[in-house]
Every structure is written in C-alpha cells, then in structure tokens.
Amino acid sequence: MKARETKWVLCLLITALILPMQGVAAGSAGDAQTVNAPPAIAPEIGDYGIEIKSGEDLYRPEPEIPDVSAYSRDAVEARLASRPDTPPNVTVERIGDVSALGDFVDEGRAREWVIRQFSHPQAILINRGKVTLDDVYRQVNDQRYMERTDDGTYIIRLPLAVRQDATLVMRDQTLRLSEERGAFIANDGWLFAIDSKIVGWREEADGPATFQEEGSFRPFYVGWGGSENFILGTTMANLGYLQSKSYGFTVAQYSEYDNAKLKRKAPHAWLIDSTFEDLYYGFYCYEAEDVAIVNNVYRDNIVYGIDPHDYSSGLIIANNEVYGTREKHGIIISREVNNSWIVGNRSYNNGLSGIVLDRQSSNNVVANNVSYDNQGDGIGLYESPDNLLWGNRVMNNLRNGIRVRNSSNVDVYHNVAVLNGTWGIYGQLKDLSATDRNFKEDFYDYEVSMRVVGGELVSNASGPLSTDNPAYIALYDVGMRFPRSEVGIHFEGVLGKYQMQIFDALRNQSRAVFIEPSAVVSGQVTQAEN
Template sequence: MKILETRWAFCLLTTVLILPLNALAAASADDGNVVNAPPAIAPLEEDYGIEIKSGEELYLPEPEIPDVSGYSRDAIEAKLAGRQDSAPNVTVERMGGVSALGDFVDEGRAREWVIRQFSHPQAIMVNSGKVTLEDVYRQVNDRRYMEQVGDGTYIIRLPLAVKQEATLVLRDETLRLSEERGSFIANDGWLFAIDSKIIGWREEANGPATFQKKSNFRPFYVGWGGSENFILGTTMANLGYLQSKSYGFTVAQYSEYDNARLQRSAPHAWLVESTFEDLYYGFYCYEAEDVAIVDNVYRDNIVYGIDPHDYSSRLLIANNEVYGTREKHGIIISREVNNSWIVGNRSYDNGLSGIVLDRQSSNNVVANNVSYDNQGDGIGLYESPDNLLWGNRLMNNLRNGIRVRNSSNVNVYHNVAVLNGTWGIYGQLKDLSATDRNFKEDFYSYEVSMNVVGGELASNASGPLSTDNPAYIAIYDVGMRFPRSDVGIHFEGVLGKYQMQIFDALRNQGRAVFIEPTAVVSGQVTQAEN
C-alpha cells in the first residue's frame, strides 16, 4: 500500500504545481461567491515515463463484505417483537403542525390536497401503540377515508402518518393508496410491511396508478429522520412522481432547519426480499445511514432503480436484481454517499448504465456484481475518487465496461469486461465548466488515476483499455484477448506511446507497468466522447 500512498502524494503535488494559484483559490473558495470549475489542464503525452517492475506492490487482499445473513426474516420479526405492545390510537386530523407532513403543506404544496380532498387537508394519524391495518380501519370508521374492499384489502383516501413512538404493522394485507384523493404514507416512527402489497391505486380505472408523466401526482412512501422502516416479502408498485420526497420509496432526514428543532437521528431502513416496480425512483434516500437493501427485485422503474443520495453512509446494496429502468441507471449512488457496499447485484436492460458512483462518492466497495445489456456503461465512476471495483462482470453494454471519469486513486481489480460497445476500461478527463453544475456543492478534480490488476478485457469494440492523460496508471496481470478491431489489440494516447513495452511486460515478463508524468508540464487534453 506504500506505493499507492506515494502516488497519491505525487498526484497532489503535481496538481498544486500545475494549477494557477488563482484557480486553486477559486476552487476552494467558501465565501458564498460562485465557485468555478477546475481548469482543464493535465500533463502532456511527452511528459510521461514508464517503469517496469514487480507487481507485488499492487497486491490488495479481497475486500471484507458485510454478512448479509443478518438481514433476514427472523431478524425483522425479532425487531417487531421488540416493539412494545400497547393500545392503538388512530385519529383523523388536519395535516398542519405534524412534523411528518410538514413538507407537503408548506410552500404551496397544500393546494394539492385541498383540491383532492375538497376541504382543509386532513390525514389519518397513527398516534401511538402497535397498530394493525384492521386497527386503523376500525378507529377511522369512515368509508370516505378508508374502506375495506376485500378480505385483507383496504383502500385509504387520505395521507397516513405514523407518529414518532407509534408502530404500524401490515402483514399479509394489501393497502391501496388512492391517487385521486392524494393518499401517501409518511413514517415518523416504526413501520413493518411483511408479505404485503402497497399499491398506488387509480380509483377511476379501478386499477393500479401506472406512470403517465412525471408531473402527475401519484401516491408515495417517505420515512423521515429517526424512523425505522422494514419492508419484507412485500410488493410496492405504482408510486411516485417528480416532487421533493415524493419519488416513490424514500427515506430522508428532515431539513437542517427542521431538524435543529426536532433533533432526529438519521433514518434507517431494511428492504429485504421485496419487489419494487413502476416507481418514479425505486429507492431514494437523503442523509440516511445503515440502510440494507438485500435480495430485492427492482423492475421497470422510471428514472432510477436504486438511488441513494446526498450524504448517506454505510449502505449495503446486496444481491438485488435491477432491470428495465426506463430512463437512467439501474443503481446509482450520488453526492458524497460514502463507506458503502454495492455487492452481488445483477443490473441489466437499463436505460443508461448498470451501476454508477457519482459526485464525490468515495471509499465504497463495488464487488462481484454482474452488469450487462445496459444502454450506457456497465459501471461508471463520475467525479468519485478512492473507490474499489473488485471482481465485477461487465458484458455487452452499449458503451464501456467500466468508465472512470475525473476520479483518482481508483482500484480496478479482477474485473471481467467483454463484448462492450467501446472500451473494456476507459479513464476519462472531462471539462464540466460549460454545465450548470454547482461547483461549490459538487466540486471535483480534473484528474484520473487508477490501478488495473487482474481480470480479463476481451472483445470490446474499441479495445481493452484507454485513458486520457492520467495522474498515473498501473497495469498488472490483465488478460487482453479476442480483439474486434482489424488492427488487433491496440492502445491510444499515452498507452499507445508505450504499447510494445506494455505487452512485453504483461505477456512475456509477467511484471507490472507503471506510467506517470516524469515532469510537470501543463497542457490541454481533449479526447472524443464515447
């Protein structure tokens, strides 16, 4: 690991030396002014040197992955058994002044419920106790608000809020949330959905509230700061639209302003052996911790399948099947989602990439996943340094097997990338200055560096491996076979400069190749997008 630390220090020193001081000042400014993108400057091709030596210093042990067996049916039942049995208390009240409902009545959003309820907005409040759906139905006792439409099947026509100390339990039941009447679930306490169905329901059609367009209201689920959310063996379908915290299934911390008063801990959730389909976002979280998404199916969701977001940490996304996402990625973590694991998932037939790490998401392990037949990359890292990709299989994706964009110190170990539409692995420098990105909130470094060790890069349309001018790249024990190009296996740019030495070291000597700048010279770098 010493060599990795040395290279990191070298890259940092290089950055300091080649960037103008005023650009560095702009990039680090924190005075409320506009922060500019980092200058698109990197070493030139002639600045590089090559070193051939033993690959032992690139050794990394197999990553430690959390034991998923703890997220089981028995464990969730034990959590439920630990909740105190006390008398259920359920009322129908106005939505105003209830923490879990505040986001939906503030800033003009109350109009949505005034129109749908034809009155001052009301909600069903689960105030206290360990409460079943039968308890809710019996205590509401008004068919205008909740109706039993079959054995174990209910429809609610108001929002339903679970308050902080209350527990709501669904078991072997179906809960329909009326689209026309503006129903949704907001959990501020504990909620268990076990072997049940939670469905957005279009009463006019007497059927599911299937997606029509992003601005159209559909029912949704949100678990707030301090809440505990357990979804086991349950189907959640036809939920969510494009409004804050209304995306489908969401767990989110309260706003900084609200939480200064409420003092809630991060929200938690276990989603186990369940199915999520036709949700605007299959999963979304904000400032969540210790979330487990294990052994689920995410199919035919609209924008994203699984989308943990801003400042969440210690997430386990394991053994899920994610496919058919219409617009974007199957699995994406974005904006400083750190110290998490994406392991053992299958992500395929998605509108863009199979798996993505985005916007300074770091110290994550992406291991043993299979990502194939996606319309983007198999795995994409965007402005996300210090991550490990281990033992993944990337096959027949429209673009690259693995893309590493503006991301440094990325370890790419024992991955197999075959039959992808461009490169097996692509290291990319991209100038984002012309975008609408907030460079203060979503800062990045114009730099790419990686260690590529083990695995197989075979029969990718453009070639096995390419990188724009890197801060460094190390290559060792990588199989490169079955070229699809008429010119055979070939490299471009910096790698092309040393192509013969690279092949000789890898094939004939069984040694590692280290390529990095030997001088500090600044220059513009451009390469065609793919």
Template structure:
C-alpha cells in the same frame, strides 16, 4: 458458419457468465456557483514508464459485510421487541404534523385541498402497536378508509405513523388513492411483511400507472429517526417528480426542521421485496446503515436504486435491477461514502448498470454483473478512492467501466467483454460549461487508476484507454480476442508505450506504472524486484 475466433469469444462469454469472481468478494445549495477552469493535462512527452514487481500492486480481498443477518427472523425479532400498547388512531388536520411539513410548505398544500375538497386532513397512527385493521376500525369512515375485500383496504387520506408509534401491515393489501391524494409517511416504526402497497387509480379500479412526471401519484417516505422494515412485499405504481415524493424514499428532515426535532438519521431494511413502476425504485437522503438486500427492481421510471446526498454505511446487495426506463439501474450520488454495492445483477437499463457519482468515496463495488445496459456497465463520475472488485460487465452499449475525473480508483479482477467501446476507459471531462454547482459538487480534472487481474476481451474499441492520467498501473490483465483486424492496440499515453507494456505484462510477468515525472520522462525504467 461461425469462425473459430467467434467461437472462442462465445466460449469466453459463457465462462464469464457462469464462473463467479474471487471467492471472498462478493439539488444545489444556496450560494454563488463557482466554475473552476480545468487543470492542464500533461502531454505525452511528459510521461515515463516504470517496470516493477506485481507485488507492488497486491491488495487483500475486500472485507465484505455479513448478509446473513438480514433475515425474516431478524425482522420478526425487532417487531417482537416493540411494546404492546393500546392503538391510538385519529383523523386530524395536517398543518401541525412534522411528518407532513414538506407537503404543506411552499404552496404544496393546494394539492390536497383540491383533492380532499376541504381543509387537508390525515390519518394519524399516534401510539401503540397498531395493525391495519386497527386503523380501519378507529377511522370508521368510508370517506377516508374502506375495506374493499378480505385483507384489502383503500386509504383516501395521507397515512402517518407518528414518532414512537408502530404500524404493522402483514399479509394485507393497502391501496393509496391517487384521486384523493393519499400517501404514506413513517415517522416512527413500520413493518410491512408479505403485503402489497399500491398506488391506486379509483376511477379505473386499477394501479396508478405512470403517465408523466408532473402528475401526482401516491408515494412512501420514511423520515429522520424512523425505522422502516419491508419484507416479502410488493410496492408498485408510486411516486412522481416532487421532492421526497419519488416513490419509496428514506430521508432526513431539513436542517431547519431537524434543529427543532433532533432526529437521528433514518434507518431501513428492505429485504426480499419487489418494486415496480416507481418513479424512483429506492431513494434516500442523509440516511445511515440502510440495507437493501435481495430485492427485485423492475420497470421503474428514472432510477432503480438511488441513494443520495450524504448517506453512509449502506449495503446494496443481491438485488436484481432491470428495465429502468430513463437512467441508471443503481446509482449512488453526492458524497454517499463507506458503502457496499455487492452481488447485484443490473441489466437492460436506460443508461448504465451501476454508477458512483459526485464525490462518492471509499465504496466497495464487488461481484456485480452488469450487462445489456444502454450506457456503461459501471461508471465512476467525479468519485475518487473507490474499489471495483470481481465485477462482470458484458455487452453494454458504451464502456465496460468508465472512470471520469476520478483518482485513486482500484480496478481488481474485473471482467469486461463484448462492450460497445472500451473495456475500461479513463476520461477527463471539462464540466465548466454545465449548470453544476461547483461549490457543492466540486471535482478534480484528473484520472488515476490501478488495473490488476481480470479480462478485457473483445470490446469494440479495445481493452483499455485513458486520457492523460495522473497515473495508471497495470498488472496481470488479460486482453484476448480483439475485434479489430489490427489486433490489440492502445491509444494516447498507453499507445505511446505499447511495446514496453506488452513486454512487461506478457514476457516478464511484471507490473507497469505510467505517470508524468521529471525523473522518468521519456524513459523506460526497470526497477529491481
């Protein structure tokens, strides 16, 4: 029979799942690797506590992007705006095609020599507004492309949309032959609507399901200057462990190539589509203003959604991400800035639900639900100046929210319940013994955060803990239903001021600020409202 305490916790969990948050929130560079020693963290006796009005921590609801513009009608309008020109498709050697340069350099061409039994060739969509049927008719060679059913085609060469050309795939299935080394590169405009793009194993007459990371599988990449629109489409069984060959990738050209090509950042809308059994469900590099909205990412291998390296202005919204085998459901890493991760559901992933990593700054993570993950609900690693607003983190194996080596993090109106360690954990971690390139992936050995509103309930280790923070501020934080018989308790600097914290939060309805300061060392300072 369940105890009253257990029933209260279950009731709270049901409330968390059903009640929405605040209404308006919805590899290394060349050069020497420098290993900086971590700064010395302040000792407990160096800290003081101030009590102030909660108004000192007020901040308005975040301004979130308008998602209503990412519609079928908007994509069809962009397609209609492309010029109707005669289609031109050829089969040519791949050596001088810019969109294929990454795949013939550094010995990678050998992959296609072996698979094509000749000097590598590709199908090139050169110009015009081209359909898949146009490609088939102009190639006119079953060795390279074959129609295997009504609206179903198999391609046995790399397929490239050249700069300025437009390819439209609508209500069709495109199979990319694994045995023959087929893949899909967009250097122009691509519209894939209500279709399927599949890695295909011809010998088995079925999908090229994942075996091991070094085994070639077909993939898609959209290059600098390209425009890619994916709508209502399934992409499956793509990608392996090679640069820009991860499954679905949107990537700028290298600095060397772009000095010649002068391409703008790549752009994409990925809307209402499904991605499964991809090595990376989504990857981007130096992309801007990409929208990944209302998709399903399921059972992908390493990551579900992985924007990377110097991408900016991204919108990752309304996606369902689950079953990622090895690592995180959603991760942004290496200076992915000024972006939004909002309204996603990320669960049952190999590590964490959502991660911000390697100096990703000025991002808003709002109204997401992250649960049943084998790591944290949300993790911030070496990523300062971010806002987490109105997220719900439940039953994750580790922490609800982990803030590691990250400063000026605002945690507002988040709910973390039934997690395996802390509701919120501020962590200092010395990374000097790792193989990290500190020239590129620098970090500060500091943690600071403001925690306002929300609920930290029934987490196994307690509601909140922080290794020696630069500062920590708390106001109006619910901390009900402790799992420990000892009740709600803190450790470290929070434990040092536990009585004063509870008195200020619960009895005075005030905010507390804890930081090392000569003016407040060893004192509790009451600041007038």
C-alpha cells in the same frame, strides 16, 4: 442464428474461457453562476515515463464484505417483537402541525390536497401503540377515508402518518393508496410491511396508478428522520412522481431548519426479499444510515432503480436484481455517499448505466456484480475518487465496460469486461465548467488515476483499455484477448506510445507497468530490479 443470439453465444464462450476468475493476484441543482477553477493543463504524451517492475506493490487482499445473512426474516421479526405492545390510538385530523406532513403543505403544496379532498386537508394519524391496518380501519370508522373490500383489501383516501412513538404493522395484507384523493404514507416512527402489497391505486379506472408523466401526482412512501422502516417479502408498486420526497420509496432526514427543532437521528431502513416496480425512483434516500437493500427485485422503474443520495453512509446494496429502468441508471449512489458496499447485484437492460458512483462518493466497494445489456456503461465512476471495483463482470453494454471520469486512486481489480460497445475500461478527463453544476457543493478534481490488476478485457469494440492523460496508471496481470478490431489489440494516447513495452511486460515478463508524468518517473523506460 440471429446476430444478437450469435453475439451472446460468443459472450458465453468467452466468459467460459475466463471464468472462474483468478483469485487474489500477487504483487444537480444549484447556483449555476458558481464556476469551478479552470482545469489544470494535462501533460502532453511526451511528458510521461514508464517503469516495468515486480507487481508485488500492487497486491491487495480481497475486500471484507458484510455478512448479509444478518438481514433476515428472523431479524425483522425480532425488531418487531421489541416494540412495546401498547393499545392503538388512531385519529383523523386536519394536517396542521404534524412534522411528518409538513413538507407536503409548505410552499404551496397544500393546494394539491385541498383540491383532492374538497376541504381543509386531513390525514389519518397513528399516534401511539402497536397498530395494525385492522385497528386503523376500526378507529377511522368512516368509508369516506378508509374502506375494506370483500377480499380484505384496504384502500385509504387520506394521507397516513405514523407518529414518532407509534408502530404500524402490515402482515399478509394489501393496501391501496388512492391517487385521486391524494393518499400517501409518511412514517415518523416504526413501520413493518411483511408479506404485503402497497400499491398506488387509480379508483376511476379500478386499477393501478401506472406512470403517466413526471409531474402528475401519484401516491408515495416517505420515512423521515429517526424513522425505522422494515419492508420484508412485500411488493411496492405504482408510486411516486417528480416532487421533493415524493419519488416513490424515500427515506430522508428532515431539513436542517426543521431538524434544529426536532433533533432526529438519521433514518434507517431494511428492504429485504421484496419487489419494487413502476416507482418514479425505486429507492431514494437523503442523509440516511444503516440502510440494507438485500435480495430485492427492482423492475421497470422510471428514472432510477436504486438511488441513495446526499451524505448517506454505511449502506449495503446486495444481491438485488435491477432491470428495465426506463430513463437512467439501474443503481446509482450520488453526492458523498461513502463507506458503502454494492455487492453481488445483477443490473441489466437499463436506460443508461448498470451501476454508477457519482459526485464525490468515496471509499466504497463495488464487488462481484454483473452488469450487462445496459444502454450506457456497465459501471461508471463520475467525480468519485478512492473506490474499489473488485471481481465485477460487465458485458455487452452499449458504451464502456467501466468508465472512470475525473476520479483518482481508483482500484480496478479482477474485473471482466466483455463485448462492450467501446472500451473495456475508459479513463476520462472531462471539463464540467460549462454545465449547471454547483461547484461549491459538487466540487471535483480534473484528474484520473487508477490501478488495473487481474481480470480480462475481452473483445470490446474500441479496445481493452484507454485513458486520457492520467495522473498515474498501473497495470498488472491483465488479460487482453480476442480483439474485435482488424488491427488487433491497440492502445491510444499515452498507452499507445508505450504499447510494445506494455505488451512485453504483461505477456512475456509477467511484470507490472507503471506510467506517470516524467516529473515522477525519471527516464522514459526503466527496467526496475525486483
């Protein structure tokens, strides 16, 4: 049997031993010259104290998770039925003063379309009505701009914009976006893609516009502020490149300057039962709300699989399969993406980590996910306090099972970390002042603190658990079996100092351990009463 197969057999055996898991236990760019305040000096190991007492203070109920059955085919069809059935109005015009296209002709970007169209840039504008691709084709009525093949596939050779009061409906159709002619979709109104395909297309090769390099134009999709975007049972492929709002599939609020005039609400999107492949970013959003990403497949995307960003909130990322991301993370939320749920996903074989919370993303629930075979951590929290990790399984990741970096008040409840390349759980203090981070926008506290309750930390290469000098750490009912080290299960740092007391409390007494700086805990070891 090959070594990899042997490792997976061991993983399965260990997982079988510890699952089903126990129920609820009782008891970026910017001003590089702006620098953060120097980090506080972390306490020496000797400055800590330990308390051993009942675990009842660590009890918390299972988190409430939204019912994703609300995001269904029937619900999408109901939204579509609610749109007024008014006559279609489609024109081909110079891009001019069209809000949905403004970002792509400002700051020199218009040159891209002048070169590709050989003239002043034009676009297909869906101005009013509930419009199908057949309607668009009839009203454009020009093979130079839109063509239909014998099998009913459409190809467009201009940007296509859905204006604010219009609705575009695709059902059981294939739409190809010409790479050579600079086609893309910009939705400023309502768009429904149901059981369809939207594909970046390389006409010269008569094939998909597969990724070549980050700066090379590829068609893309963007839904702007106030837009409603519904993707159901649809494949989106071969889209996106490294340009603002051109990443692949994007929903984004207008800039603060533009929205002072436009006064649009946050964009919304439901992505359900669909497939996203070979996109530069499989999903990206900016200041979005009411986003549901449910039951999709994200495979072989370039930089990120799912990447909600910048001040988005109330997101549901549930029951997706995310794998094969080439460069970075399978799922990442970054820069104050708050009050959201990442639940029931499988994220594996990604270029870095499976799931990441980044840059002050707080009050999120990461629950019941499986993250394995990633080249980074299974789950990483970077500068993101006040989050809950519940019931996740992280297995065979190259680095840590769970990493908590510069993040405080993190609850790690009933998680299983098996066969990871370093620690099962790693609490890390890291000084970022030498980086190019904008610390006015991306501030952080040089602090780690967490409560680890329930679950199993099994056969991880460096050991079950390690943390740099924490503001506090609490442990209760944590299983730590099958050490891979010849020296057995061991801790380092402040945990190493109290290793025997920790093991005795957890294994022999079934009590909780609280370790804090000695200014908080009086005395080195206290056996507290019930």
